Amino acid sequence: YYKEELQTIRHKVRILFDTLLNLAKTHQDKLLPGYTHLQVAMPSSFGLWFSAYAEVLVDDVYLLDAAQKTVDQNPLGSAAGYGSSFPIDRVFTTKALRFSTLKYNVVAAQMSRGKSERTIAMALGSVCNTLARFAMDVCLYNSQNFGFVKFPDELTTGSSIMPHKKNPDVFELLRGKCNKIQALQTEMTFITNNLPSGYHRDFQLLKETMITSIVEVKDILDIFNYAIAQTQVQTIDLNDPKYLYLFTVDNINTLVEQGMSFREAYQKIGAEVQKGTYKPDTSKQHTHLGSMGNLGLDEIKAKFPG
Known part of the structure; x- marks a missing residue:
C-alpha cells in the first residue's frame, strides 16, 4: 500500500514541478519585486519565483524516494515478530510481490512498524511544507496591497x-491542510516512542491517521495542480514610488564595476x-546561472530524479 501511494504522490509532485517550470518559462521576462523581512529588497521575476518552488520540490522528491526505499523491503515471514518454524521461502515472496529486497x-x-510511518510522514511533511509556503506567497501576492497575481x-x-x-x-485551505499534515511526523513518533522490540498494540493507532493523511496529500496535490495552472500573472509597475529602492544593490554593483x-x-x-x-538605474542585467536573467530551467528539469 505504502509503495503504491508514494509512487502516486511522486507522480502528482512531478505534474506540479512541470507546471511550475512551464509557468517560469512563460513569464521569465516579467519582473517581480523581491522582498526580505517583508520589505522591498531587490528585483526578482515571476520566472525566478515559479522555478524556485519547482527546484525545492526536487528536494522533497529525494525524501519521498528515501521513504520509498525504506518501505520497499519485504517484511513477510516475521509472523508475530520472531519468524516461523515453517520452511517458508521469503526470497520467493520478495520477488513475487516485487519488493526490491528482503x-x-x-x-x-x-x-x-512505526519506523516506516515516521519516514513517510517526514517526506509528506516536506512536500506539504513547500506547498504551504507557496500557498502563503499566493495569498500575499493576491492581496490588493501586492496585486501580483489573480485567479x-x-x-x-x-x-x-x-x-x-x-x-x-x-489557497488558505491548502495552507491549513498542509500545516496539519506537517504534524503527522510528531504523532507517528510519539505513538511509537521508546517502545521495546517486538509487536505492540500501539502500532494499530498508526494506520488511521497515516492513511487519512495520504488521501489528503493526494487531494492537496490535485487541487494545487489545478489551481496553480490558473494563475493570472499581472504586469507590475516598478516605477511606483514604493519600489523606488528596488535597484539600489544593482546600482552599488555598477559603481564597484x-x-x-x-x-x-x-x-x-x-x-x-x-x-x-536617489534615482534608480534599472538597466543592470543579471546573467549568472540561477539568476532572473539566466534561470537554468533545463538544469533544474534535469535534477528531477528519473
Whole structure:
C-alpha cells in the first residue's frame, strides 16, 4: 500500500514541478519585486519565483524516494515478530510481490512498524511544507496591497458583507491542510516512542491517521495542480514610488564595476537615499546561472530524479 501511494504522490509532485517550470518559462521576462523581512529588497521575476518552488520540490522528491526505499523491503515471514518454524521461502515472496529486497532479520522486520510511518510522514511533511509556503506567497501576492497575481472567480470567494472581496480561500485551505499534515511526523513518533522490540498494540493507532493523511496529500496535490495552472500573472509597475529602492544593490554593483570600493559605493548610494536624491538605474542585467536573467530551467528539469 505504502509503495503504491508514494509512487502516486511522486507522480502528482512531478505534474506540479512541470507546471511550475512551464509557468517560469512563460513569464521569465516579467519582473517581480523581491522582498526580505517583508520589505522591498531587490528585483526578482515571476520566472525566478515559479522555478524556485519547482527546484525545492526536487528536494522533497529525494525524501519521498528515501521513504520509498525504506518501505520497499519485504517484511513477510516475521509472523508475530520472531519468524516461523515453517520452511517458508521469503526470497520467493520478495520477488513475487516485487519488493526490491528482503527485510532479513525477522525482529528488524517487526521493528519497521512505526519506523516506516515516521519516514513517510517526514517526506509528506516536506512536500506539504513547500506547498504551504507557496500557498502563503499566493495569498500575499493576491492581496490588493501586492496585486501580483489573480485567479478566476471559481477559485475565489466573496464576502457575506463586503461585496468587493475576492478571497483566496482555496489557497488558505491548502495552507491549513498542509500545516496539519506537517504534524503527522510528531504523532507517528510519539505513538511509537521508546517502545521495546517486538509487536505492540500501539502500532494499530498508526494506520488511521497515516492513511487519512495520504488521501489528503493526494487531494492537496490535485487541487494545487489545478489551481496553480490558473494563475493570472499581472504586469507590475516598478516605477511606483514604493519600489523606488528596488535597484539600489544593482546600482552599488555598477559603481564597484567602475572601480569604486564596495564600502564607498554603499555609502554613496546610502547617502542619496537619505537625502532623497536617489534615482534608480534599472538597466543592470543579471546573467549568472540561477539568476532572473539566466534561470537554468533545463538544469533544474534535469535534477528531477528519473
